[in-house]
Amino acid sequence: MTMNTINGIPQMGFGTWKRTGNEAYEMVKAALEAGYRHIDTAQAYDNESQVGNAISDSSFTPADIFVTTKVWIDNYGPGAFRPSVEESMARLRLDKLDLLLLHWPGRPDGPAFEDYIGELAAVYDEGLTKRIGVSNFNTALLAEAARLLGDRKISTNQVECHVFNQNGIVADYCREHDIALTAYSPLAQGKIVGNPILKEVANAHETGEGEIALAFLMAEGHVVIPTSSRPERVKSNLDAAAIRLSGEEVVRIRELDAGMRMIDPEWAPDWD
Secondary structure (H helix, E strand, O other): OOOEEEOOOOOOEEEEEOOOHHHHHHHHHHHHHHHOOOEEOOOOOOOHHHHHHHHHOOOOOHHHHEEEEEEEEEHHOOOOHHHHHHHHHHHOOOHHHHOEEEEOOOOOOOOHHHHHHHHHHHHHHOOOOOOOOEEEOOOHHHHHHHHHOOOOOEEEEEEEOEEOOOOOHHHHHHHHOOOEEEEOOOOOOOOOOOOOOOHHHHOOOOHHHHHHHHHHHHHHEEEOOOOOOOHHHHHHHHHHHOOOOOHHHEEEEEEEEOOOOOOOOOOOOOOO
């Protein structure tokens, strides 16, 4: 399957949140064998080594696989940022990252916003990563980050996004500013199963609710990074890339948006 890309990012990737130890290794291998060529990880996931080992042990070279990782907020200080990125690269067995993100806006008592944005710019300028982006930024933070980054492009903003929380304000902002929205938790952590509208559309396409939920987000122009601990689900999620929803189906699924946010830690920004 040839996968569409948005800002150079394959539109479907395999997410590794909550996949640790041998499970992370085995599921990344299963994803690569199924046809994924985009793997998403993070320093905070504690699985970069397993991701790197799975890619190294596969039949693919690092050049074949698009790898995203994220700097954790505890590493935003000037003495920690670049060393943490170099450690991530070593764990992933990569000479250069495809995409490096800030995992969250920093804590109020942490390094200043302009300082850690400057650290992100520096590792990009020094060639440690091909692309940079952010995660869990609201529109105000996106605008300020863009101002500080100057002509360095924000490739993506990775945020919680699924049929029950379509994040419309952020999505519209990203479209207007040529920033890919990468949807994490795109299956609403399993809550899409049994939804009558998704089930009806799924029956029409002879598939499951999960595939329809993913196909909808892709039809909206988003990157999606579903995860699973089951090889059969890893493979079936990938099938969503071939589903083409009708305009009427897209409109019906848009009506499921209820602003249902599942990820909201105490350090989160003021959401739009």
